[in-house]
Amino acid sequence: MKTTxxxxxxxxxxxxxGIIARFDGERxxxxxxxxxxxxxxxxxxxxxxxxHHIFQELKACFxxxxxxxxxxxxxxxxxxxxxxxxVNGAGELIENPRAYRCATDAEMxxxxxxxxxxxxxxxxGIAALxxxxxYQLYRxxxxxxxALKKARALLMMPDLLGYYLTGEIATEYTNATTTxxxxxxxxxxxxxxxxxxxxxxxxxxxIDRAGTLRGKLKAGIAQSLGVPQVAYAAVGTHDTASAVAAxxxxxxxxxxxxxxxxxxxxxxxxxxxxxxxxxxxFSNEGTVQGGFRPLKNIMGLWxxxxxxxxxxxxxxxxxxxxxxxxxxxxxxxxxxxxxxxEPRFFTAGQMPQKxxxxxxxxxxxxxxxxxxxxxxxxxxxxxxxxxxxxxxGEIRGGGIKSLNIxxxxxxxxxxxxxxxxxxxxPTTVGPIEGAALGNALMQAQALELVKDIGEARALARASVExxxxxxxTTPQWADAYGKLQRLMExxx
Numbered sequence: 001m002k003t004t005x006x007x008x009x010x011x012x013x014x015x016x017x018g019i020i021a022r023f024d025g026e027r028x029x030x031x032x033x034x035x036x037x038x039x040x041x042x043x044x045x046x047x048x049x050x051x052h053h054i055f056q057e058l059k060a061c062f063x064x065x066x067x068x069x070x071x072x073x074x075x076x077x078x079x080x081x082x083x084x085x086x087v088n089g090a091g092e093l094i095e096n097p098r099a100y101r102c103a104t105d106a107e108m109x110x111x112x113x114x115x116x117x118x119x120x121x122x123x124x125g126i127a128a129l130x131x132x133x134x135y136q137l138y139r140x141x142x143x144x145x146x147a148l149k150k151a152r153a154l155l156m157m158p159d160l161l162g163y164y165l166t167g168e169i170a171t172e173y174t175n176a177t178t179t180x181x182x183x184x185x186x187x188x189x190x191x192x193x194x195x196x197x198x199x200x201x202x203x204x205x206x207i208d209r210a211g212t213l214r215g216k217l218k219a220g221i222a223q224s225l226g227v228p229q230v231a232y233a234a235v236g237t238h239d240t241a242s243a244v245a246a247x248x249x250x251x252x253x254x255x256x257x258x259x260x261x262x263x264x265x266x267x268x269x270x271x272x273x274x275x276x277x278x279x280x281x282f283s284n285e286g287t288v289q290g291g292f293r294p295l296k297n298i299m300g301l302w303x304x305x306x307x308x309x310x311x312x313x314x315x316x317x318x319x320x321x322x323x324x325x326x327x328x329x330x331x332x333x334x335x336x337x338x339x340x341x342e343p344r345f346f347t348a349g350q351m352p353q354k355x356x357x358x359x360x361x362x363x364x365x366x367x368x369x370x371x372x373x374x375x376x377x378x379x380x381x382x383x384x385x386x387x388x389x390x391x392x393g394e395i396r397g398g399g400i401k402s403l404n405i406x407x408x409x410x411x412x413x414x415x416x417x418x419x420x421x422x423x424x425x426p427t428t429v430g431p432i433e434g435a436a437l438g439n440a441l442m443q444a445q446a447l448e449l450v451k452d453i454g455e456a457r458a459l460a461r462a463s464v465e466x467x468x469x470x471x472x473t474t475p476q477w478a479d480a481y482g483k484l485q486r487l488m489e490x491x492x
Contacts, residue, residue, distance in 0.1 A: 004449060007033075007065055007072035007230070008439035009058055010239060011079040011158070013099075013260060014038060014305075016054060018061030019433060020070045021440030023449060028440060028463040030433055033068055034061040040099035048096035049157070051085060055164050062217075062227045071228075074443045075217075076235035077158040078242045078435055081178030081285075082133045085160040086151035086203070093164075094147045097157060100131035101348075107139040108132075115196045118278065123193060125184035125271040125284030126177070129297065134180035134193065141198045154203040158237035165232065168215040170208045172234045174241035177286035182207075184271040184284055184292070210236045210245075210288035211445035233446035235439045236288040240295075242438030245288045245453065246431060248461040249404040254392050256419075257434065258409025260302045262381065264388035265295025266396050280391050288442055289453045294395050296388045299340040301409055303377045306351035311370060319370070325414045327371030328378055334480045335365045336376045339487050340384050362487060382418035383477075383484045389423050403427045406434030420469040422477055430466035437464065 006021040017035040021028045036057040040047040058077075065072055085097040108130040112120070117128055126132060133156075140148040155163055156175040163169055176182050176189075181204070183190040189204045208214070212234045222229045236242035243257040244267070257263040271284040272294045284292045304324070312318045336359045338345070344354050352373050359366045359376070367373045385403075393400045403425045410416060410429040420427040431437055441456040450456050 004444075004447070005065075005070045005072045006440040006443040007061070007070075007075040008235075008436040008443070009061065009075065009077040009161075010242070010433070010436040010439060011038060011054065011077070012239065013040075013080050016057060017436070018058070018065065019436040019440075020065055020072065021437065021443075022070070023440075023444060026462060028437065028459060030436060031068070031070070033070065034064045040101065041096070045102065047099040047102045049083065049099055051093060051096050051160070055161060058161060058165065059221065059225055062225050062230070066227055072230050074231040074233050074447055076233045076439045076443045077161050078235055078237050078239045078439050079157040079161075081156075081175055081238045081240070082131055082136070084133060084136075084154050084156050086147050087153040087155060087160075087163070088150050089152045093160070094150055097160070098136060100136070103131035103136060103139075105130050107142060108135040110142060111135055111138045111197055115193060120180065120193070121278050122273055123183060123190055124180045125273060125292070126180045127281040127283040127297070132180040133178065134197070134199075137199050138197050148200070151200070151203045153205055155205065156237065159205075162214065162232060165217055165221060166215045167218055168232065169205050170214060170234065171205045172237040173207055173209050173290065174236045174238040174286040174288060176207050177284070177292075178238055184273070187290075208234050209290060210234055210241070210442040213446045231447070233443045235442035238285065239435040241286060241288055241293070242436075242442070243406045243434035244293060245438035245441055245456060246434045246460045246464075247404045247406055248430070248457060248464060248466060249402065249428065252396070252398060252401045253404050254389055254400045254402075256385065256403065256405045258300060258405050258407040260300055260305065262298040262300035262385070262409070263295050264298060264385065264392065265293040266392050266400075268292050268294060268396075272395050274395075276391075277395060282391070282395065288438070294392070296391070298381075298384050298388060299345055300381065303340060303345055303351060303355070303381075304374060306348060307355070307373060307377065310350065310352055321412065324370065324374050325412060327369070328374035329414055331367075331369065331371035331375040333375070334379055334476050336367050336372070337364065337383060337480055337483050337487065338376060338380045339484065339491065340380050342491065362490075378412070378415045378418055379422075379480065380484070381415065382422035383481050385419050386422045386424075386481055387484065387488075389425065400425065405429045406431060408432060416467075416469050417472070420471040421473060422481065424471045424473050426471065427469045428466050429469065431460070431464040
């Protein structure tokens, strides 16, 4: 079999990268060809993504890939979920896409007055999170937003980038499920929700599936870049869906996509819409194979990322992650615990102070040093992982036998071991570039190089190195978990 190069664009809320996946018929090897920063632009009560900056960076990656000796046969794009752009009748982006971190509870609660919270969940399968696309759109409705009135198409971030590169308009299924606008039973846009909230139905575009060829790079763009008209494939455009597609696990495993957020879940063929799932505020997001991922959005490495930003500003020293982990390792274990999903931690600014205030208010030891605060964050995340795993076991109707963690967060061996210790599960980590690999696997499916998700995961197992962490459970971890449960109950 000849070698095939696949260009995966994996874009997160802090950075993006272009990665070549070279498939030789037996294994895939990943080669990073370009990267860039991605930060939202604050504008009063809102914030926007610099779409045209991202677009230019993607074009540059095509050139960089060629300069480095790669000839992509196909490309695909994945990003975070929920955020979108509005396109007018002339096919132009009306304004920079809004950033999800600027959402508030007000529009979500107002929407519940029109469509009850429980009804929203029963219809869409999506947890109540104020940044969901449906609530972002309803904010525009309430404000009489002119951009919404002018819009002729709503495109999720990866589909918007794909449209600018190819002219093809569609919404890929996994990202559509993040919006709170999809009827999970029919897997079609929900007219009931749209009409109840006054959101124009006509702006929604046809839904397709990962592993579908959509078109190819525009001739004008290809010519200006000096590259061929590369094929364009729909992949798991929600980065978590792509990451899960690349998990090399088998059997009854739970997954965690670890990054700014920690997304915990399992795979099912049908949505799980029980009262238990509703009360635990889990979401039924889509899989690349057209099924569902009952999962929980847990605040992830955002806490330590924000702490590091403050420490850099205060000390003038940009601590490396290994340095922070070493200080955490040296700090006393399990002295202070926070609930990572406490609302105060969702916003930027003064994160070390917020953590200290939380510990003081809850009668705990107040972490003072960088190492103590970092250890508090890591241990709290690991304990919240246990909480998520226990509920996933109930959702699945059977015990979880192992945990698979993918994403950039696996570069923290201290947290990996804590995850195993807190959950009591053998924990396999890898690959780091899970989303990029899953993106490439769906391109391979679109090109008929692999048949289905089974063959894709077999290829992932043949291609990536993983590390297994065996649990070292102690009474201290059990006591700390009890403390976390009490903290969560007290905040309800």
